Amino acid sequence: MLQIYNTLSRKKEEFQPAKSKHVRMYVCGPTVYARGHIGNFRTFVCLDVLRRVLRNICNYPIKEVINFTDVDDKTIAGASDEGLSLREYTDQHIKDFQSDWLALGIQPVEENPRATDNENIEAMGNLVKELERKGHTYQSEGSIYFRIATHPEYGKLSRLDKKGIKPGARINVDEYDKEDVRDFVLWKPVKAGEPSWDIGFGPGRPGWHLECSAMALRLLGEPPIDIHAGGVDLIFPHHENEIAQSETATGKLFSRFWIHVEHLFVEGKKMSKSTGNVFTLPEIVSKGYRPSALRYLLLSSHYRKQLNFTWSGIEQAEESLRRLTDFLARLDAETSVKKAGQSRVKVKVENARNRFFEALSDDLNTAEGLGAIFDFVRDVNVLLDSGPLIQSDLVAIQKTMDDFDLVLGVMALRKQEDLQLEAPVEEINRLIESREQARKRRDFSFADKIRKDLLSRGIVLEDIAGGTRWKKR
RNA sequence: GGCGCCGUCGCCAAGUGGUAAGGCAGAGGUCUGCAAAACCUCCAUCCCCGGUUCAAAUCCGGGCGGCGCCUCCA
Known part of the structure; x- marks a missing residue:
């Protein structure tokens, strides 16, 4: 049984899907105006x-949605700077995200909607109309705002009440016309030369929060969904506002669980472009580290x-992961198995499995879980x-490691990376011979020269009983 | 000003009442042509001060130090 921390209650809770065939889960995806950084990942x-x-x-079936926010100030500005249409501009960045996700072993999810897809814009329009009908909106200077005064529960997620607003906190100049600082825009009027859609309020574009509510409700069905x-x-x-607009529009709880991942820092500091400590995956790779090492880290x-990214940290991650994949290679290479006999690993396998699965089930x-794996190794x-082990023991060990990695997704990733070699396998085998x-x-001296040459090409040779094995450095 | 988090070995990091997992790095050893891998041994009493308790890294109070949110942000 999964225990997971719910921001809504500020407690760990037992998770079970609501009465539905699937776990219905929505993840707020990236705004696609730049290459994703390691914090996103x-x-x-x-x-x-x-x-x-x-x-x-x-063993729950899942329907998961991760959206792409492909319209906002930054994407509009970026497209304009590069002389591209918004669609062309965001297409590039979506492609990059998908390629980085793949490299990091992130599994594809059922739906990756884009805010500007017609059906989503339309769903946003319907949501605004519903809010309007129920009296939760007002218009000011061409924008449609959500009036939080109509929603007494406002603030239940973030637990910020009105008194908590920082004295002297900046109020956006273009938002001075709001009735309450916390009111937020649902629909903005078009500005000259900017992309716009007309969903019945005149040409304009959606406010940031609107899209996620609309897409979640459209794609995941009857609220409450299970996880946001x-x-x-x-x-x-963002999430506070999503709750406000979704729950007032539908009259139902929006999401049962709210799960939030803490920030990544770089060398002790919050990432920011001005500090110059925003890293992308290609930058990590260009320094000689693998995506799998980043995933491990x-x-x-x-x-x-909070997790502090450092170069020493990713170095340590590389080494730790190497220990695991060396172990897997050792299992694969194990030839001297006995046909039958008493199991020598049954208890160890059971203990490791229990410890690992309990750890992951306890708020991830x-x-x-890694500690359990290393002890097992x-x-x-x-x-x-x-x-030598008996065959069935060897199989049980491999199955156990595979099951662990089904959850962590890091060892298989590294094995996959290992297939990309700087020297062809035939050549490696010839040189070993x-x-x-x-x-x-x-x-x-000749033998050592061959080993040294291969090492310079990223291949490590190790002499073991009965032969020589190689691996990627 | 309001809300909240964190401080465990050189580095990373679990553990939230029962007497400190694990990884990296390091030292010594076994094995080995050498090297590596693997294994063995060594390597912390948990920021400080009080308190509660038979028992605290774990609970309470007070310090000190770091950080987040309250504004776009994963």
Whole structure:
């Protein structure tokens, strides 16, 4: 049974889907105005683990939506700067996001709607009309606002009340005409030269919060949905406002669980362009680190704790992950198995599985889960050192590691990366063979030269009992 | 000013009342042509001060230090 922290109650709660065939989950996706940064990916990797836990540990079918926000000030400005249409401009960035997601082993989800898709714009229009009909809106200077005074529950997620507003807090100049500072715009009037849609209020474009409510309600069906998630920064105002507009429009609870992933910092500081510490995946890769190492790093601490990205940290992640994949390679290479006999791993397998699955089921405790895996790895290495295993034990061990990775998605990712070699396999095997000859005639300097040459091409040779094995560095 | 989080070994990081998981790095050793991998051994009493308790890293109070949200942001 999954226990998960719900921002709404500020407590860990037992999760079960509402009466529905699927877990219905909505994740606030990126605004597509730039290449995604590693902070974005922390959120998406952690929520990918949540998805995998729901599927592979809890065995729930899932319908998950991650949207792309493809219209806002930044995307409009970016498109205009590059002389592209909004669609062309955002297309590029969506493609980049998808490619980074893939590289990080983030599983595709059922729906990736774009705010500006016709059916979504239309759904937004209907939502605004419904809010208007129920008296939750007002117009001012061409914009349609949500009047939070009509929603007494406003603030239940972020727990910010009116008194909490910072004295002297800046109020946007173009929003001075609001009745209450916290009122938010549902629909903005078109500005000259900017893209617009007409959904019955004159040409304009949606406010930021509107799209997510509309898409979630359209794609996931009757509220409440089960889970709504995103980065912590979205709690206020985005999610608070989504709740306000969705719940007043439908008269029903919007989402049962609200799950938020803490921020990633870089070298102790919040990422910001002016500090120059915003990193993208290609930048990480260009420094010689793998996407799998980043994924590992992101999983090595709890999703509700701030995580400080450092180069030493990703180095450590590389090394830790290497230990795991070395172990998998050792299992694959294990040839001296016994046909039958007593199981030597049954208890160890059971203990490791229980500890891992309990950890992940307890609010996604990936760090504890990794601890369970490393203990298991050591135990099995000891057994392997002490003599051959029986076939069924070997299979059980491999199955266990596979099951762990179904949730973490990091070892398979690294194996996949290992397939991209700087030297063809045939050549590696040929060089190993000629090195073997050299070793037999005790020409160790030649043998070492081959190993050194391959190392410079990213291939590590290790001599083991009965031969030589290689791996990618 | 309001709300909230965090402080565990050189680094990363679990543990939230029962006497400190795990990883990286480091030291020594076994194995080995060498190297690597693997294994073994070593490596912390939990920011400080009080309190509660038979028992606290874990609960309470007070400090000190770091951070977040209240404004676009994953």
